[in-house]
Amino acid sequence: MIRWIAALMLALFTWAxxxxxxxxxxxxxxxxxxLDTLKGQPLLIHFWASWCPSCRAExxxxxxxxxxxxxxKTLxxxxxxxxxxATAFLKETNINIPLLLSDENQARNLGAxxxxxxxxxxxxGSISQLHRGPRDWSSEAFSDQLLKSLLPEVESMHLHTQR
Known part of the structure; x- marks a missing residue:
């Protein structure tokens, strides 16, 4: 019984x-x-919902x-x-991004x-960064952090000098 509890605790604390x-x-x-079809290229995934106040603001x-x-490459x-x-929200805010849908269970399995x-x-295909909650997308520091993971180093440095 102690082994079972220890194994369960270890699984809970190390799950990521x-x-x-x-x-x-x-x-x-x-x-x-x-996502299996996109393996081989870095990717940014952003989960949101029209009913989420923080999402609407961000x-x-x-x-x-x-x-x-x-x-x-962004989803x-x-x-x-x-x-x-979702479509109504995108139209009312004049946000021009493709409408992609998934469910909460799948998003939770990724850590959302x-x-x-x-x-x-x-x-x-591994998750290299996980950011829960709203972010300051206008922040150069946050942007650089993302770009370093998503683009080759040379391209990232080039983008930084163009700002």
Whole structure:
């Protein structure tokens, strides 16, 4: 019994999402995609929902960051249960990003236990960064931290000098 409890405690304390290949999402037309198909390239995943006040406040700055960095592969995934709610929010705020949807269970499996959550997926499919809660997308320090993980070092330094 003590071994079982010790093993359970060890599992609880050491659990951290390590690999994201099983994660799936769909686009507006209902086509399903998997992260396994994107393995080999770094990727930023941003979870949000239209009913989340912090997400609503953060999304314009996030969208501006994405627009400023088109070289970064980004998935902005809504956890809304209704595509109509997510679409309405994007339209009312003039945010021009593709509508991608997933469910809360899949997002939690990647470590998204709060919204918004931003993940950096390394080229090997492992989660290299996990940021829960809203972020200051206009911060150069935060941007540089993300870009160092998402782009080759030379390209990241070049982008920094262009600001």
């Amino acid at each position: 999402p390590a690999h994201a290949a099983d994660f799936k999402w769909m686009d507006e037309s209902g086509t399903t995609y998997s 999304m314009p700055a996030f969208a501006a960051w994405v627009e400023k960095h088109p070289e970064v 902005s995934i809504s956890l809304d249960q209704s595509a109509a709610h 236990q709060a919204l918004p959550t931003t993940l950096i997926i390394a080229a090997d």
